[in-house]
Amino acid sequence: MRVANRKCIYRLAFKNLQAAKLRNLITVLAVALTTILFTTLFTIALSMVENFQQSNFRQVGTYAHGIFKELTKEQFDELKDDPLIKEWGLRRIAGLATDDVFNKSQVEVSYMDENYAKFGFTTPAVGHLPEEGTNQAATDLKLLSLLGVEPELGNEFTVTIDVDGTETTETFTLCGYWEYDEVTVANHIVMAESRLDEILEKCNNQNRNGRTGSYQLNVMFRNASSIENDLKTVLKKHGFQNDEVGKDNYIKLGINWGYVGAQLFDSIDFSVILGIIVVVILIIFTGYLIIYNIFQISVAGDIRHYGLLKTIGTTGKQIKKIVRIQSLLLSGIGIPIGLLLGYGTGVLLAPVVIGAVSNNDSIYYASVSANPAIFIGAALFSVITVLISCRKPSKMAGKVSPIEALRYTESDSLSKKRKVKKVSRKGISIFSMAFANMGRNRKKTFVTVLSMSLSIVLFTLTVILSNGFSMEKYLSNMISTDFIVADASYFNVRMHWGDRTPVSDDIVALLENMDGITGAGKTYGEADFFVYDFIEEDYIRSGHLSRYYSAEDIEHYISSMPREGNQILNEIDIYGMDEFCLDELKVWDGDISRLKTEENVIAAVYFEDDYGNMEDWTNWAKVGDTVKIRYSRETEYYDTQTGEIYEADNLDSLPATASISKRPKEGTFKDMEYEVAAVVSIPTSLNYRFYANEQFVLNSEQFIRDTGTSVPMYYTFDMVDDEAVKQDMEHFMADYTNNVDPSLDYESRYTYAGEFESFRNMFLLMGSILSFIVGLIGILNFLNAVLTGIITRHREFAMLQSIGMTGKQLKKMLVLEGLYYTLGSVVISFILAVTISPSAANVVENMFWFFEYHFMITPLFITVPIFTLLGILLPLISYRFLAKKSIVERLRETE
């Protein structure tokens, strides 16, 4: 039966709330603090995800979901208005700019409509996109500076464009520009479509490569959940397909991989996600401890009230509802406050965390997320925490028997359990009385002590863990020499020294003449040639490829590889190292010094995992083996079935079914044989910084002689052990690579030490903030426990005073109670810290190879004085509430 009693229940809940202002304040604060924790966490996490995605989009060059490539005008008109497509943008390319100043950049000259520019981050920040029928163009600031043109609207600039094989020189009037984004691959010049058509006609464009002048349709769907499917559905609807390359109705597709979820999880460590889950559980637990405690205490205090309600006919269900409504009303105030403050904290912390987590440049920090999901999620989790927390107290209130409730005193539960011990004639003291009082509401005492301990433990763990990050271990693995200087691309994880630019002679000459350098050397890298070794088929089946590909794929791969006799030609990477660099190698087996004295000896490179263990699948050669290497100036593409040779230019036009492979071109190669003198590992800072093939090291003379090239990849050196000299060098390098030759970059112990410090500081900062807020919650819980302990006992205290307890003795008893809480927290914290920290350290050690566990007790002792002070002060402050009323007033009060 439903009774229209909602109003009545709400009124009761509301009136109950009004009766306990202080308790409400504490509850609201508790809910707000819990919400702050959730909001901050979610802000950081979502900002991380969004910045990661944004970084991907910037790399890809667009945030459009997908692209239909190389369309004709008819195809474009047909597809663009499909109802599945929510928004579309158009681009047509004229070609790449070929001016000398652009030899390090890719400059794409094209027409873009407004949407395409918007998707691709090329909407002018100043000015506007070109107008039709004019020779206006918009571009970025870096391109203008390369051309030496002032960024002023109306200025003219001239570039040479390769239009389908025909070069043409065009002059544009600047109508808009934007900041260049370091992350993106290409620079853009955007012109009007009318101008594009003019240029195409002038150059007699045949669109031989399929791209020049054709229509590129970038599209946004309703959401990013099934981009590939959506693209194909659109094609199918209009009679096109993407499966058979040769056929007429084939259309090329592109999916923005920035949206692919898996990418995110590859890059953001699983450990980060695990960390977030752990923190969420921790916050729920922290919130539970205080909110549960507040309601538990208040229900215990109001139990007679609930008994009375029951006597006059309120059902258990209704009483439960009254408690729940109270908690939700208070959440209604606490949660918005928490969301606001939490977002503020998140905004401050997100850049720090993202900066420290993405030490491999996978995320470029741009902005803090303002996703509504943060607020919805945080609010939801807070409400869940509140509901979980008042489940038991509301049950307790609902279950109360009216008769029992009238007899109920706080120590009820205890009296039944306490053993009847032999009467000791010792009687009591203030100490034992205070101690006995701790047992009145054991739940309250336990939960309060646990809640206080939580922050101490967290803080202790934070300090232990952040102290465990060993700079020495980190540096020894990250960098082995004091300084390395190279072309900037060498240090860029996305380029891997991709443009093969040598470290400039100028800087090497400068450095060679500088004081304080104790040893130096170059390492030569592969440029303008290809290297192969000769291996057995079986090695491919068991080598590194087998770790990434299925047996079937590997067989396919083997069948497509170039052969000589029964051996396979396998691409490798080689180094030519000066003696200084050879000395930096870690030797697992053999004698590396033979490379300095003997000819035709080689070192086989094996990689190490982060913990310094040799990964034996990364090479095949052992000491004493003979390695036969083929150096080739050129390669050629050929059909593995027919043996037909193709020009590299024609590869695009081949049917997808053709089995094409690459091999050294006849007449451009020579073979050499070496004996493996040593098995080594190269420190990460000194290798190619990627692993794709087996790697070998020669000494530099042999390298130069055998490869016929001498392109130094980097120059590295150690310095005298004098901080001042190193500092000077650091300044010199920073200045040189920023101002004199920006194409250069360098790394030093300082760079890595800085990186390490910022990581450790982030850890310490996050941990401290978490401990601080959890600590606040613990203190709030403590305050609540002390306050309610005093309020519920105010009559008892009046009685004690009437039989002769002085105010001083009463205060002493209350302070002792406070100190017992402190003592309990310290003891529990100590036990928890000792038991938890080894396993926490274990987890962290598995996540971060540069972690070394040392147990520390100091942080725990740092918190002792703080909590002792609180243990004294909070009871004294709370006592003032009590002392406001006279003994007689309190004695007279009958609940």
Added chain:
Amino acid sequence: MAILSTTNLKKIYGNGENAVHALDGVTLSIEPGEFTAIIGTSGSGKSTLLHMLGGLDRPTSGSVTVDGKDIFSLKDEALTIFRRRKIGFVFQNYNLVPVLNVYENIVLPIQLDGNEPDAAYIDNIIETLGLSEKLSNLPNNLSGGQQQRVAIARAIASKPAIILADEPTGNLDSKTSQDVLGLLKLTSKKFSQTIVMITHNEEIAQLADRIIRIEDGKIVTRENM
């Protein structure tokens, strides 16, 4: 010489039009060993008088002398100490400390004073009040009558000059009331205590040596039994 006396004791709550004269010039004197009942209807001012006698509340004017000492000349802290040495309280709702057992409750005032209880004397009290079997029980496990007996033991334990009892039987049924009161009277005789008891119950008051009737803050009659 009177062990307890008051002179023109007044207590006024509020002021002007709203002034309530809870006590309106009470003068009385009680001799050692006397068992006095103060009787009056609710609101007559009898509880206020008891609180004044015990030094729990300060009067607007007038004085209270206990054992020759004007108690309101003492500061709060000193008054509390004086109280625990000279005055024992028995309340209507027993007011025992729930976390302490019976024995601990009884010796609490003595130990609050930093003294060791007189074991023989305490045993005697316990024996007299029939609490020997209950010493390690917590108050919640006792019946109302038992709890009030513990309260009486506590009041007597510190050998006070007077015992003030505020409706000591108010929460008890009539049979238990008679028992408790009998014990109160017995112990007061045995340990030669002076008792001042408040009650609104005529029948109970009849057990006293002397009855003081109070109405509207004034003493209306004094009768010796």
